[in-house]
Structure formats: structure tokens, C-alpha cells
Amino acid sequence: MGNVPTSVKHCLSYEQLVQDYPWLRRWLLEEKEILPTGVKIQLIDMLSGTGLPVIEATSFVSSKWVPQMADHSDVLRGIQRVPHVQYPVLTPNMQGFQDAVAAGATEVAVFGSASETFSKKNINCSIDESMLRFQEVINTAKEHQIPVRGYVSCALGCPHEGNIEPCKVAQVAKRLYDMGCYEISLGDTIGVGTPGSMHKMLQSVMKEVPCSALAVHCHDTYGQALANILVALQMGVCVVDSAVAGLGGCPYAQGSSGNVSTEDVLYMLHGMGIETGVNLPKVIEAGDFICKALRRKTNSKVTQASSRAL
């Protein structure tokens, strides 16, 4: 079955960046509930008790574009931090980084793209320009001894460009790693990847970045996430991103699922004998809580099956 590590870290990814499309901004404002800060804090506190080693708490993005994240500082200050758990936050630029540090951030993340078009539409600048921005954040973070994680979006496909060459993903991953990111999370942003494209992409990236510094961030839009994660594990990747209850949709296929659910990933890993240190029933409980708060159904099949077993 390949080389599967005996323990795998987990990281929860909680947010979507906004794109500069008027219709999309309306969709986000109209369809997405703005959760009370207290609910977000309670969710993170529940997740802190599950054994997950990393919980991405919030994003220091512009509240003008993402009003749902306007309370980022309050969330970060309000959570009860558990020892040995990391609470990274997204910081797309120096302003966001400074706000994050002021709010007590101890780890940050920057968000690049393997697709030139996606970079321009998503963060309004080219890949090269984004790297300059990130270098500034990373250099300042080093001075504060704050580790930085790098994301590469569109690693298995772009909503605008279609196929993305694996070597392009490898280039961007290498740049982020060489700049000082301790870990690079490779994201299948629109969930179009399959075990075939995951394998090719990782083969390419692993020539440039050590396997121990890689993570995968798979979306389940086409139902391929667990199979793609399995391939990544077989190739030696030890870090998997997921979202409790599979929350977080896909703006490019409205109504479709996005993030893979932490519960389903854990079920697979535990079934393979991989020690994650995470308590699945407690994650299910956290998922139930946030779904009730959002008044929506979970995307986790494990949770659905567990709650309905006769």
C-alpha cells in the first residue's frame, strides 16, 4: 500500500479568500451568515480539546472584503490556548501581519498560487508581486521568531486556466520554502484533482521541497479528496488539512462541497492504523455544534452515518 507514516499531523483550515467579483461579493454577503464572535471562539475551544495539533483560528484579511472575518483580533484574543496546539492565522500582507502580532498571533500563513490568473483575480497581483509581499512578511516574522506556513493554491487545477503544470506548482512551492516557510500546503482549490494528478504534482514538488515540509489541502468538490489524500500519504506526506464538518464551500461551483471533512479523514487514518492523537467523537461533537449554529447539515459522511445508525 506504499509508505504510510504512522502518525500524521492535522491542520484545520477555516476560511476562503474573497475574490474581486461583484457577484461573488454579493453571494458572500447574502448567503454567508456572520457568526457571532462567541460562537467562533467556542468552536475553536471545542476543537482545542480534540487532540488536533493545529487549528487555524482566523484570517487577518480586510474586513471591507470579508466582513465575516472582521472580528479576527477578538477571536484570537478570546480563545483559550491549549499547550502543544498551534493557532496559525492567515496574514496576506504586512498590515495583516502587524494586526495579527498585536492580537497575539504566534504563527502565521501566507497564501500564494500556482496560477498567474488566479493570483491576479484572488489577491490582485501577479505571483512575482505576491512573493515580494510574502518575503516582507516572512522576514518580519523571523525577527519575531514567528513561524510562517505557505499555501500554494490551484495545485491541481485552476478555475480560470484549467490544468496547471506540476513544475509550476513545484516552482512556487520552492520559492515559498526558500524564503523561509517551514511548511508548504499544496491546495486542490477547486477539488478537480484525482489520484493521477496528485501523484504527478507531488513527484514534481518533492524534487524541490523535502517531503517532511509538505502538506496537502484537498477539496472534495468532485468527491476525490480522500483518495487524493491517500496517495499523498503513500508518497510520504505527513500533514493533512481539513475542516470540521467539511465546512467551507467552493465559490467556483456554487452549492457544491469544498473542504474535506476532518471527521471523514480521521476515520480513514484511524482505519489504516495511523496514530493521529485526535479524538474523533469529540470532533464530531464540535461539528454538531457549529452546524447547529449555522443551521445547516454537516458535509461529513461519518457524522451522518453515526447519527443515523439503527
Add this chain to the structure above:
Amino acid sequence: MAKTLAARGEGNSSDGGENPADRHALWNRPACDRGHQLCVFKMADHSDVLRGIQRVPHVQYPVLTPNMQGFQDAVAAGATEVAVFGSASETFSKKNINCSIDESMLRFQEVINTAKEHQIPVRGYVSCALGCPHEGNIEPCKVAQVAKRLYDMGCYEISLGDTIGVGTPGSMHKMLQSVMKEVPCSALAVHCHDTYGQALANILVALQMGVCVVDSAVAGLGGCPYAQGSSGNVSTEDVLYMLHGMGIETGVNLPKVIEAGDFICKALRRKTNSKVTQASSRAL
């Protein structure tokens, strides 16, 4: 890994023929734990269906025949391939088809022998291959024993079913390792349920181990009676998307399968379980 692969699509679930649209009526009938009898009324038109379809050359249309009566009716209606349905779990066998595994094998032997005389190939299913709703874990060697019996009796292919969808790549690997000691890989198929979202990952492991035949259901129709409301069969569309993405030639036209899925979901007035179909229909 196989370069060409037969993806078997199911028009009716072979797990006893449950039609999700009728589940409400099903579970409100007077108590009866003979699974096949509960479903008889929904499959009562089996002969009409078999006679009514337009058969395409090089396509097989197997039908499930749990006993001699079913076999005779199937032959009378023009069946050219049949299937028998055993279990790796003693308890499931008794509750599902009202007899022990040994007794079921005698029944199947009768069907297989008669089928041979008619030159009708027989496929064998082994349910509960990765877990049983009553017994829990099922030992891989037990699955291997039942698979071997069916194969030795004359089934040309054995489909190993994760009946309640509890399997993971870990348990799939162990089970197949065991079965492959007794039955040639070329005679094996997997029938994965997606109740816990594990189906595609489990199918991937099976493919990596050399299995070349995958069962699925269009639109992922066919629920799981042991976890009401949960998904059951893995959807053909999602399986095909994965296989094609891996460069495996299936010879199957995915858009046409999506179209068939749309048709049946409209007729059933329900949403598809296929994520590929959902994403494709909503792509902006």
C-alpha cells in the same frame, strides 16, 4: 495497475433490491426479517424489465437469482447471466436470506449447476466483506473462505462487498490480501458502499492491488438500511471521474452516465449522491 477496467453499473442495487424512494413504505410494513421478501413487491416487474430493455451487443445484463425459483423465472424471461449473493457473516446470512452460510451454498450450488447446463455464467457476491451490522468486524480469512467456495462452485467472478460502508483502505488491504490467496485476482471485483465516505479510497487500494472490476450505482442510488438516510452505493460518476483522472481506459462516456443519473433522479424526485454531477451542474 489495470489499464482497462470494467466498471459495472447497477440499475438496481444487488443488496436486496432496496429502492430508496420506497423506503418509507418498506419500513412501515408488518415486521418481517426476510430481507428478500420485504423487497419482492418493488422487484415484482423483474420479468417485464428484462423483456422490455433493448440489449446492446457486448453489454451484459446480469440478474440476481437467490434460488432455483428465481433462476427459472430469470431464464424464462431471457436472462443470459445471473448472480448469487452469499455472506461472510453467519448472522447476516440468517437475517438477510433466512439461512446459514452452508445452507446458502447448497442453494447456490443448485443454481450454478443448472446455469452451467444452460451455459449461463454466474457471478458470486460476498456481502459484509469489511464488516457486518450484527457481528461487527469480519475476519479476512472468513471472507476468503466464502469467496473460495463460490469460485470453486463455478462462479466466474466474485464481487466483495463492503455492505455497510465501514471499510477503510486498511481493512480493504488486509481483506484482499487474504482473498487473493484463494481466488485469482483476475476473478475479483469490489463493491464499495460510501456510507462513511471511504468508497473511492477503498476502490483505489483495490486497484493498486490488481483488482480490475468495480461495482457502482448511477447517481449513487441505493441507500443503506443500517444507517437510515445515509448514502449507500458509490456513484458511478465519481468512480469514473477518478479512473479517468488516473489514465485508466474504461470505455465509458461520463457525460452520458451523468445524463442517465439526471433522468433517474428526476423520476425519483430526489437529489443525486454524485459529487461530480453536483459540481458539474453548478459550475459557474
